[in-house]
Amino acid sequence: MKRQDNRKSGNLEDRRGMSSKGKLAAGGGVIAVVVILLQLFGGETGQQLAPVLNQINQGQQSGQVEQRELTPQELETQDFMDDILVYTEDTWNQIFRENNLGTYKEPTMVLFTDAVSTGCGNASSASGPFYCPADQKLYMDLAFFEELKSRFGAKGGDFAIAYVTAHEIGHHIQTLLGTSQKVRQLQQQTNQTRANELSVAQELQADFYAGVWASRNKSILEEGDIDEALSAANAVGDDAIQRKTQGSVNPDSFTHGTSEQRKYWFMRGYKTGDIRQGDTFSELLN
Helix, strand or coil: CCCCCCCCCCCEEECCCEEECCCCCCCCCCCCHHHHHHCCCCCCCHHHHHHHHCCCECCCCCCCEEECCCCHHHHHHHHHHHHHHHHHHHHHHHHHHHCCCCCCCCCEEEECCCEEEECCEEEEHHHCCEEECCCCEEEECCHHHHHHHHHHCCCCCHHHHHHHHHHHHHHHHHHHHCHHHHHHHHHHCCCHHHHHHHHHHHHHHHHHHHHHHHHCCHHHCCCCHHHHHHHHHHHCCHHHHHHHHHCCCCHHHCCCCCHHHHHHHHHHHHHHCCHHHCCHHHHHCC
16 A cells, blocks of 8 residues: 555554553453454444443553553554545545535544543453444454464455445444444344344444445555455455354354455445445345
8 A cells, every 4th residue: 555645543542551550440351263253344223332341441540551662663653554544534535425424523533552532431452443433432452464474365455444444444334324223223133143144244244334434535546455464365265264263153143244245345346436235235135
């Protein structure tokens, strides 16, 4: 992905290197790998967030919080993540204007290591990247991407990070447009199988929105970038995760979609660049 001289976002919080002199209550302890992976990209409706919140330590940080000086490499990563955030802000501000969707409220990105306090509770890095609707922030522990590459076969690369970020921004779009609230209401009125299907449709729409964002930013793409995004999408398909972690696949338990579905909807967004073409609910829930 090409780096351009951009303005600073102003919506990035870097909490890496933070520590507290007080006590952090431990809560639930270590999370099983299968649970971690099934929550990759964490859903942001009530039922989608519930499994993630089961991984959240309910204790609160107390005492004075200090932050060590960030390393040059960490500062470079900070600049890179800020660039991605700026690209999403510019793109979605424009899309909202073009489609008369009102004012785009820009979310905040939080970089953290190991654990973080959020509007949804105190989360560990085991949750993977996730979006919290309560504070409209996306939370990123960048160590996740090494795990994705080393253990689950994704190519890695800078555009894999951009894809994941754009997916989480997709959940923010769903919050702003009221989609997430409607999904939550429907999930509360139906059985678990149907609730999972709604979750899949919502996650695939977030992948579609990531593709729309990529389509609107072709000027910054380099050879291999889309392959990096597709490799990441392939690695986090429910079927791929279940096959890796439990040796079998149970479609009724899917909450994020198969590898093929995730790649398809990302590419549909990328090929059309049109937010109106992403009604995953009508197409998947007939």
